[in-house]
Amino acid sequence: MSSFDTEAPAPRRRRPWTVVERGLTAIGLSGKALVIAAPAIWLTVFFLVPLAVVFGISLTVKQFGRPPYTPLLTNEEGTVQLTLHLNNYIRLFTDGLYISAYLSSIRIALISTIIALCIGYPMAYAIARAPDQWRNILLMLVILPFWTSFLLRVYALTGFMRGNGVINQFLGLFGIEPLVMMQTDFAVYVGIVYSYLPFMILPLYTNLVKLDGALLEASADLGARPLRTFLSITLPLSMPGIIAGSMLVFIPAIGEFVIPSLLGGPSTLMIGRVLWDEFFANTNWPRASAVAVAMLVVVVIPIMLLQRAQDAVQDRERAK
Amino acid sequence: MRRGWFLPIAASLGFGFLYAPIVSLVVFSFNESSLVTVWSGFSTKWYGELLADPQMLGAAWLSVQVAFAAASIALVLGTLCAVALVRFRKFRGRTVLAGTASAPLVMPDVITGLALLLLFVAMEASLGWPAGRGLLTIIIAHSTFCTAYVVVVVQSRLSDLDLSLEEAAMDLGATPIRVFFDITLPIIAPALVSGWLLAFTLSLDDLVIASFVSGPGSSTLPMVIFSKVRLGVSPDVNALATIIIGIVAIGVLGATVLQLRARPKKAKA
Numbered sequence: 001m002s003s004f005d006t007e008a009p010a011p012r013r014r015r016p017w018t019v020v021e022r023g024l025t026a027i028g029l030s031g032k033a034l035v036i037a038a039p040a041i042w043l044t045v046f047f048l049v050p051l052a053v054v055f056g057i058s059l060t061v062k063q064f065g066r067p068p069y070t071p072l073l074t075n076e077e078g079t080v081q082l083t084l085h086l087n088n089y090i091r092l093f094t095d096g097l098y099i100s101a102y103l104s105s106i107r108i109a110l111i112s113t114i115i116a117l118c119i120g121y122p123m124a125y126a127i128a129r130a131p132d133q134w135r136n137i138l139l140m141l142v143i144l145p146f147w148t149s150f151l152l153r154v155y156a157l158t159g160f161m162r163g164n165g166v167i168n169q170f171l172g173l174f175g176i177e178p179l180v181m182m183q184t185d186f187a188v189y190v191g192i193v194y195s196y197l198p199f200m201i202l203p204l205y206t207n208l209v210k211l212d213g214a215l216l217e218a219s220a221d222l223g224a225r226p227l228r229t230f231l232s233i234t235l236p237l238s239m240p241g242i243i244a245g246s247m248l249v250f251i252p253a254i255g256e257f258v259i260p261s262l263l264g265g266p267s268t269l270m271i272g273r274v275l276w277d278e279f280f281a282n283t284n285w286p287r288a289s290a291v292a293v294a295m296l297v298v299v300v301i302p303i304m305l306l307q308r309a310q311d312a313v314q315d316r317e318r319a320k
Numbered sequence: 321m322r323r324g325w326f327l328p329i330a331a332s333l334g335f336g337f338l339y340a341p342i343v344s345l346v347v348f349s350f351n352e353s354s355l356v357t358v359w360s361g362f363s364t365k366w367y368g369e370l371l372a373d374p375q376m377l378g379a380a381w382l383s384v385q386v387a388f389a390a391a392s393i394a395l396v397l398g399t400l401c402a403v404a405l406v407r408f409r410k411f412r413g414r415t416v417l418a419g420t421a422s423a424p425l426v427m428p429d430v431i432t433g434l435a436l437l438l439l440f441v442a443m444e445a446s447l448g449w450p451a452g453r454g455l456l457t458i459i460i461a462h463s464t465f466c467t468a469y470v471v472v473v474v475q476s477r478l479s480d481l482d483l484s485l486e487e488a489a490m491d492l493g494a495t496p497i498r499v500f501f502d503i504t505l506p507i508i509a510p511a512l513v514s515g516w517l518l519a520f521t522l523s524l525d526d527l528v529i530a531s532f533v534s535g536p537g538s539s540t541l542p543m544v545i546f547s548k549v550r551l552g553v554s555p556d557v558n559a560l561a562t563i564i565i566g567i568v569a570i571g572v573l574g575a576t577v578l579q580l581r582a583r584p585k586k587a588k589a
Contacts, residue, residue: 018498020497020501021495021497021498024497031496031497032408032496034400035400035403035404035408036400036404036408036411036413036417038396038397038400039397039398039400039401039404039417039421039467040401040404040413040417040420042397042463042464042467043401043417043420043421043464043467044420046436046439046460046461046463046464047420047423047424047435047464048420049439050432050435050436050438050439051431051435053435053438053439053442054431054434054435054438057438067441067442067445119330119334119337120334122326122327122330122331122334123330123331123334123335125327126327126328126330126331127331129327136576136579136580137576138331138335140572140573140576141335141338141339142338143572144568144569144572145338145339145342147521147568147571147572148342148561148564148565148568149524149525149542149561149564150525151525151527151542151545151546151549152345152545152557152560152561152564152565153341153342155345155545155549155557155561156341156342156344156345156561157341158549159341159344159345159348159558160340160341160344166340166341166344194337194338194341197334197337197338226324251426252428254428255428255429255430255431256428257429257430257528258527258528258546261550262546262549262550272428272429272430272528275430275431275434276430276528279434279532280531285438288434289434289438292430292431292434292435295428295431296431299428300426300427300428300431303426304419304423304426307426
């Protein structure tokens with residue numbers, strides 16, 4: 001017997017893990033089950049179930065009272081009756097407002113994404129090609145606006161573009177008539193590009209910084225002009241970055257509410273704003289729910305499927 | 321590699337576009353006139369007015385409380401979820417959990433907000449909880465969407481982690497929970513800090529979801545700002561924005577300096 005075994009254990013400091021372990025054994029749970037169950041239960045209750053509730057309420061109609069929708073299940077003398085209304089969905093297809101709002105959301109998001117790509121690509125490329133000591137500073141300058149408030153940056157744009165704003169005062173110095181920029185679709189494009197530009201630049205940068213300079217030199221040595229080299233080497237190789245950046249701008253832009261309501265005019269139709277108005281202005285909860293369900297089916301689910309397909313392609317490429 | 325004049329000019333214009341509105345916002349916060357865009361002299365009176373506005377201060381305090389609680393809940397849930405997805409390769413419902421954890425990232429705010437409000441209303445009607453809407457419901461809503469962001473941050477750090485350290489600890493007889501607290505947690509700590517900060521910022525910034533799930537008398541700072549800005553210009557919002565931008569700029573600059581200092585040391589070692 002070595003003294004090691006017989007020695008009384010030294011008084012040990014209570015560590016967090018011993019407390020956790022004892023607690024778990026006491027209630028008869030394994031650590032693994034808890035690790036999975038806690039987030040799974042939370043996300044089920046506060047993310048999946050709410051979506052089901054939205055679907056349920058989209059099948060009711062507005063009524064006056066609390067809550068402001070007709071009940072799905074009614075219990076009359078022991079008979080439980082399920083009442084489903086399809087009115088909201090029929091309205092979505094017959095009332096031109098909703099269809100044009102969906103289409104115009106997609107159009108605005110698409111145009112903004114293209115503009116963001118055209119501005120963000122040269123910026124990302126310039127940062128990737130910048131000298132080492134500059135690169136971190138430039139990257140920080142891209143990330144910095146992202147940490148400041150999104151709402152306040154949109155507000156900053158209103159001060160810039162309004163009738164007597166900075167741009168028009170500057171133009172006034174040259175005797176140019178003030179431009180009407182606020183409350184137009186143009187202002188919404190500027191707002192989306194301005195707000196989401198960092199999301200475009202960062203994935204493009206991570207892609208472009210990995211680009212092998214030897215390929216570009218080889219192309220130049222073989223006599224290709226810079227533009228030709230760019231079109232046939234840089235651009236195709238940066239495709240994953242372009243796709244990732246465009247998705248990061250396009251996806252949030254589609255459901256955007258703040259930008260169209262602060263910068264857009266009354267004619268700027270976006271589906272996020274329509275949903276908001278159905279809910280807050282018309283207190284038509286069932287209609288707002290139907291708009292949300294249609295938005296999920298038309299926009300969100302295709303995007304998620306596309307992303308999964310893209311992830312699968314990337315995984316396969318990585319495996320090669 | 322000489323690229324000529326195009327890239328530097330394009331990049332400068334791009335940065336100008338990103339920063340010009342922010343700079344003008346900061347400059348006009350020191351403007352004497354209440355016309356936000358006409359310069360009439362230096363003054364700090366809007367800062368004084370901001371600090372004397374009980375509605376703004378109350379909303380700011382509410383937002384900080386919500387952000388603190390939501391970021392902390394999201395950190396715990398998001399870390400657990402990331403551990404489950406990275407470490408437990410196979411369990412029933414793994415695909416569903418992975419999908420549900422990343423779905424809030426692509427979900428439009430208006431849908432998340434509407435869905436949670438309808439849930440809270442239905443729960444109150446059937447279970448009696450949560451009674452009314454306010455601080456608690458905003459915290460729950462923010463924790464839910466912030467969890468998704470924490471999962472992304474922690475997951476990428478966990479999958480880069482060297483498994484041999486954890487295996488060595490297990491071989492030496494440590495229980496999985498001890499391994500997690502003594503080995504894994506200290507290593508992923510930087511990711512936990514950035515995940516928490518990201519969640520905190522996102523919660524502090526959210527307007528849409530909070531507008532749906534808040535009740536009367538519980539307006540968060542973005543809600544107050546939005547109603548002020550929608551009614552017209554207000555120079556005290558400029559002052560508030562300048563304070564927030566100042567705090568963030570100092571924070572980000574500090575973090576960058578610390579990172580740059582840490583790097584040469586590593587290279588030497």
